């Protein structure tokens with residue numbers, strides 16, 4: 661276990677206060693080399709077998725513009741092991757203070773020059789959980805900064821009761837975005853999280869976050885996302901399924917996947 665994971669109490673307390681944590685780095689350079697090799701293998705060998713609803717491209721006709729993958733751990737034993745038995749699950753259990761259920765592993769890319777912004781949103785808005793106890797882990801697969809679209813958090817935003825208003829964004833992969841983002845408090849509490857490959861972030865399902873477009877003409881911005889629900893969080897399965905079916909139908913009818 662990395663040294664940074666030794667002080668569980670401090671980690672849980674700062675997460676509870678801020679709504680996020682950053683570990684720089686969680687994985688070493690050599691571990692990231694190996695992980696990036698597995699990502700390349702997955703994209704080459706596994707992606708062609710995945711259903712279209714789980715593979716998003718920035719430009720559908722251009723296979724080099726791969727933007728997002730869903731549920732990676734269901735298709736490959738390496739990523740299943742990373743999701744079920746890796747350090748990220750332990751961190752999720754530390755900050756939530758209970759056992760967790762692995763839900764989604766996502767690949768997030770912003771291809772050079774065309775990668776779109778990630779609209780401000782709260783993940784819990786589309787998780788449909790009661791109580792909303794869940795976290796998202798985010799691992800930088802390469803160096804990230806303002807130019808290629810690093811993550812921003814609104815510190816402490818998870819403490820506000822309920823969710824902020826969300827609406828359709830038209831952005832593939834981030835269909836719901838906040839409609840009232842940008843208050844004085846949002847601006848005052850915003851923090852940008854640049855870092856090198858191996859930098860790890862985790863946020864509460866209520867923490868407001870977003871990322872800019874990739875303005876670099878040469879660098880991509882690749883990351884791996886890990887979603888875990890607390891065992892005590894109960895899924896409103898009907899609401900969730902209706903939401904997902906609507907989303908899939910919309911993706912197909914607009915020709916986005």
Ligand SMILES: O=C(O)CCC(=O)C(=O)O
Nearest residue numbers: 768778783796871883885
């Ligand atoms: O990678 C990104 O730009 C956004 C990731 C995100 O919104 C999330 O993991 O919840």
